[in-house]
Amino acid sequence: KNEVEQSPQNLTAQEGEFITINCSYSVGISALHWLQQHPGGGIVSLFMLSSGKKKHGRLIATINIQEKHSSLHITASHPRDSAVYICAVDMDSNYQLIWGAGTKLIIKP
Amino acid sequence: GAGVSQSPSNKVTEKGKDVELRCDPISGHTALYWYRQRLGQGLEFLIYFQGNSAPDKSGLPSDRFSAERTGESVSTLTIQRTQQEDSAVYLCASSRQLSGNTIYFGEGSWLTVV
Numbered sequence: 001k002n003e004v005e006q007s008p009q010n011l012t013a014q015e016g017e018f019i020t021i022n023c024s025y026s027v028g029i030s031a032l033h034w035l036q037q038h039p040g041g042g043i044v045s046l047f048m049l050s051s052g053k054k055k056h057g058r059l060i061a062t063i064n065i066q067e068k069h070s071s072l073h074i075t076a077s078h079p080r081d082s083a084v085y086i087c088a089v090d091m092d093s094n095y096q097l098i099w100g101a102g103t104k105l106i107i108k109p
Numbered sequence: 110g111a112g113v114s115q116s117p118s119n120k121v122t123e124k125g126k127d128v129e130l131r132c133d134p135i136s137g138h139t140a141l142y143w144y145r146q147r148l149g150q151g152l153e154f155l156i157y158f159q160g161n162s163a164p165d166k167s168g169l170p171s172d173r174f175s176a177e178r179t180g181e182s183v184s185t186l187t188i189q190r191t192q193q194e195d196s197a198v199y200l201c202a203s204s205r206q207l208s209g210n211t212i213y214f215g216e217g218s219w220l221t222v223v
Contacts, residue, residue: 031209043200043214050209086152090208096165097142097212099152 003027006087006100014108019074021103023087026068031090033097034061034072038083046072046085077107111135113215115201121221122191130186130218134203140210141184143176144200146217152200158184159207191222 087100178184
């Protein structure tokens with residue numbers, strides 16, 4: 001079992017839909033990251049959080065430390081949101097980031 | 110510089126040749142990471158630096174791979190006797206500290222071994 005699991009692996013939705021991507025982890029963490037990678041492009045950090053909720057524009061990230069679960073939400077989705085969204089965790093025990101496999105999101109106009 | 114800078118951005122090399130990839134992290138960032146990403150696949154951790162020290166080299170795929178960092182700045186990833194399976198994008202990232210800090214990625218060095 002992977003230490004960081006993302007779901008779904010692939011998601012296709014219509015423009016305007018509310019999007020949720022989930023990340024579950026099985027290790028103790030000090031922080032969780034959400035990142036975005038556009039096709040052929042670089043990786044951009046969206047959020048880093050260790051508790052509660054953060055919002056940036058149409059993106060919202062939440063984390064429940066007790067349940068070892070985080071969600072990334074996109075409101076009023078747009079085709080430019082099409083990308084791979086990656087969850088990664090900073091482990092308590094060492095300094096190696098553990099990466100999820102990514103969720104490929106396609107938003108159709 | 111303002112962001113993480115990597116060079117070259119693209120490199121085509123013949124099988125068996127050595128290549129050197131360079132990463133300039135954001136100024137003041139003590140932590141530096143190297144990752145590999147093959148086409149259509151996820152990130153593969155290679156190595157991290159805290160300052161110029163690399164405590165864990167277990168992610169390097171083989172002894173053909175080596176990395177060093179001078180002070181708390183430039184890092185180089187060297188691949189000796191390149192093989193076709195080394196073809197990938199090599200991504201460098203940096204953060205202010207090793208844990209609990211935002212990670213900033215470079216645009217990557219695209220390596221093609223022919």
